[in-house]
Amino acid sequence: MEDGTFKSLGYCESTADDYDVKQWDTREDCEVRQILDRVADKWSLLVIALLDCQSLRFTQLRREIDGVSQRMLSVTLRHLERDGLVSRTVHPVVPPRVDYALTPLGRTLHQTIKALVIWTEEHQQEIARARADYDARREMMDA
Amino acid sequence: MEDGTFKSLGYCESTADDYDVKQWDTREDCEVRQILDRVADKWSLLVIALLDCQSLRFTQLRREIDGVSQRMLSVTLRHLERDGLVSRTVHPVVPPRVDYALTPLGRTLHQTIKALVIWTEEHQQEIARARADYDARREMMDA
DNA sequence: CGGGATCCGGAGGGATACTG
DNA sequence: CAGTATCCCTCCGGATCCCG
Numbered sequence: 001m002e003d004g005t006f007k008s009l010g011y012c013e014s015t016a017d018d019y020d021v022k023q024w025d026t027r028e029d030c031e032v033r034q035i036l037d038r039v040a041d042k043w044s045l046l047v048i049a050l051l052d053c054q055s056l057r058f059t060q061l062r063r064e065i066d067g068v069s070q071r072m073l074s075v076t077l078r079h080l081e082r083d084g085l086v087s088r089t090v091h092p093v094v095p096p097r098v099d100y101a102l103t104p105l106g107r108t109l110h111q112t113i114k115a116l117v118i119w120t121e122e123h124q125q126e127i128a129r130a131r132a133d134y135d136a137r138r139e140m141m142d143a
Numbered sequence: 144m145e146d147g148t149f150k151s152l153g154y155c156e157s158t159a160d161d162y163d164v165k166q167w168d169t170r171e172d173c174e175v176r177q178i179l180d181r182v183a184d185k186w187s188l189l190v191i192a193l194l195d196c197q198s199l200r201f202t203q204l205r206r207e208i209d210g211v212s213q214r215m216l217s218v219t220l221r222h223l224e225r226d227g228l229v230s231r232t233v234h235p236v237v238p239p240r241v242d243y244a245l246t247p248l249g250r251t252l253h254q255t256i257k258a259l260v261i262w263t264e265e266h267q268q269e270i271a272r273a274r275a276d277y278d279a280r281r282e283m284m285d286a
Numbered sequence: 287c288g289g290g291a292t293c294c295g296g297a298g299g300g301a302t303a304c305t306g
Numbered sequence: 307c308a309g310t311a312t313c314c315c316t317c318c319g320g321a322t323c324c325c326g
Contacts, residue, residue: 026189026193026207026208026209027209028209028210030209031267031271032260032263032264032267033189033209035263035266035267035270036185036188036189036259036260036263037185039259039263040183040184040185040188041183042179042180042183045179045183046176046179057307057308058307058308058309059307059308066170066171066173066176067171069299069300069301070308070309071299071300071301071309071310072298072299072300074308074309074310075298075299081277082273082274082277082278083270083273083274084269084270084272084273084274084276084277085270085273090308094306094307095307095308096306096307096308096309097307097308098307098308098309105266105269105270105273108262108266109262109266112255112258112259112262113259115255115258116179116182116255116256116259117175117179119251119252119255120175120178120179120182121175123178123248123251123252124174124175124178126227126248127178127226127227127228127248128174129227130225130226130227130228130248131225131226131227133227134224134225134227135225200287200288201287201288201289202287202288212319212320212321213288213289213320214289214290214319214320214321215318215319215320216289217288217289217290218319233288237287237326238287238288239287239288239289239326240287240288241287241288241289
């Protein structure tokens with residue numbers, strides 16, 4: 001809001017000669033870049049995907065996400081909570097019970113994450129084939 | 144296709160009691176997980192986003208993506224090429240000229256990546272606010 | 287210009303133990 | 307159960323050199 005620092009949605013459209021190729025702010029200290037780095041985290045992505053329209057407890061998430069350590073799950077959840085994407089609800093019972101769920105903001109992000117997961121599922125064969133082709137070609141080269 | 148290994152798009156829908164929370168294959172060796180890890184890479188994401196509807200040379204990409212080393216850009220591009228998302232065109236001239244562009248498959252992925260970037264741009268203030276709130280609350284606790 | 291090969295430091299992340 | 311704290315090590319990724 002403050003100033004016009006962000007070129008934002010200039011995306012495609014004008015291929016105006018060879019004037020300037022850059023279409024949005026890619027500077028490393030850019031806010032968008034930092035958020036993207038967070039979103040582009042493998043664990044974050046899986047957590048958000050799993051919290052579709054349900055809330056889950058810590059251990060449930062740990063079980064569902066194969067390969068995540070309790071440490072990384074803990075760190076990831078705290079990051080997501082800090083970013084306002086996931087809510088953390090502590091139930092004052094014993095043994096303790098903590099529920100994680102998407103916030104309204106997190107739910108909007110979930111839509112695009114879900115699109116990503118679906119894309120992956122729909123194109124996994126194509127990618128597997130591309131990889132096989134590439135590897136085969138490389139092996140030809142070496143021989 | 145082969146067998147019913149992938150639960151795939153079972154996503155939300157039935158919250159059928161507490162039978163089984165898992166809604167898609169989250170195993171670490173799962174194909175989807177591996178592709179997701181690739182897509183969830185920060186450099187991959189930026190490269191795909193930048194190759195919107197233009198093809199770019201190595202050095203152009205390097206310039207546009209602030210902070211990327213030539214090594215990581217090189218590695219990233221080779222991965223994307225292997226996955227069939229980016230095409231690499233070598234022009235037999237001197238000095239050498241190599242153009243990178245999205246393949247048709249890459250272009251389909253670009254749609255959802257673009258959605259992600261746009262989401263980030265649209266919600267950066269909300270996230271910044273959430274982070275500030277969280278940090279403020281934490282500082283209260285410590286004091 | 288467009289990379290590949292090598293070296294290397296530091297952070298990311300695993301395993302374990304402990305606490306409320 | 308739901309974490310935090312500590313230790314420790316891998317490997318990610320930057321810097322540098324070199325070649326076609």
